[in-house]
Amino acid sequence: MRLSEASEARVRGYLFILKRSLETFMPRTTMDDALRELESHLRERLDQVAPEPDERTALEAVLAELGHPSKVAQAYSGELLIDEAVATGRAGAMARALWHLATTTVLGFLLALGLLSGYSIGFSLFAVAALKPIFPGNVGLLVADGLPRAFGVFGSIPPGSEVRGGYWIVPIALALGLALLVATHRGSRRALLWWRGRRSAGLEGPTRPSS
Numbered sequence: 337m338r339l340s341e342a343s344e345a346r347v348r349g350y351l352f353i354l355k356r357s358l359e360t361f362m363p364r365t366t367m368d369d370a371l372r373e374l375e376s377h378l379r380e381r382l383d384q385v386a387p388e389p390d391e392r393t394a395l396e397a398v399l400a401e402l403g404h405p406s407k408v409a410q411a412y413s414g415e416l417l418i419d420e421a422v423a424t425g426r427a428g429a430m431a432r433a434l435w436h437l438a439t440t441t442v443l444g445f446l447l448a449l450g451l452l453s454g455y456s457i458g459f460s461l462f463a464v465a466a467l468k469p470i471f472p473g474n475v476g477l478l479v480a481d482g483l484p485r486a487f488g489v490f491g492s493i494p495p496g497s498e499v500r501g502g503y504w505i506v507p508i509a510l511a512l513g514l515a516l517l518v519a520t521h522r523g524s525r526r527a528l529l530w531w532r533g534r535r536s537a538g539l540e541g542p543t544r545p546s547s
Contacts, residue, residue: 337385343395347382350399351375357409362416370412378402414440418528430524437531447527454520461513464488465506476501 339347354374358367381402387394402408414436420426421433434451437444467489468475478486480497493499 337382337387337391337394339382339395340391343391346395346399347378350405351378354405354409357406358413361409361413366416370416374408374412410440415532418532422525422528422532425521425525427521430521430528433528434524444531447531451520451524451527454516454523458513458517458520460488461509461516465509465513468503468506468509472503473499475499476505 351371351374355367355371358370362370378398381398382395385394385398403411414433417429417433417436421429434448438448438452439445464475464487471489474490474493476487476499477484478488478490478493478497479500480494485497490499
């Protein structure tokens with residue numbers, strides 16, 4: 337479809353809002369490339385459309401199909417984060433991708449919450465191992481009335497309670513913490529792969545255009 341001056345102005349306005357939206361989700365170094373890719377996708381789509389029933393209606397239909405600029409920018413930046421996390425497996429990239437999921441959808445929040453809980457417990461076990469030699473009487477299994485109540489690091493011991501466990505806690509906590517971190521990290525990568533496949537199937541709004 338060959339655009340008139342009025343339609344071209346409408347497209348430029350859409351791209352201007354899209355650029356501003358992209359700036360809030362990604363650094364300038366990647367924002368320019370993202371904008372060029374999205375603009376190319378938009379114009380290719382316009383070239384394939386006939387101006388029926390009229391040019392304005394056809395143009396608005398294409399823009400509506402692509403989605404609101406802020407939603408497009410959010411989805412595009414999110415997929416870039418997920419792609420980086422899946423490809424590299426780096427902890428920083430994984431954390432950014434999980435944070436994006438947690439702040440964009442309810443399902444993403446629940447998924448990220450479960451995975452971040454695994455990381456938190458793993459690092460907590462490392463803390464137990466590190467603090468046991470420093471505070472041996474405050475790290476271990478808290479027992480009250482003959483029943484175990486909690487496990488970890490305690491600032492104060494409630495009356496009638498005692499902390500049990502010797503230095504054998506250190507290697508066990510280290511082993512469990514490491515195992516949990518490795519399992520959670522692998523689970524995070526698989527979860528992001530699943531999420532990317534879900535988005536590619538068109539189940540979660542606008543997706544990154546294929547190159």
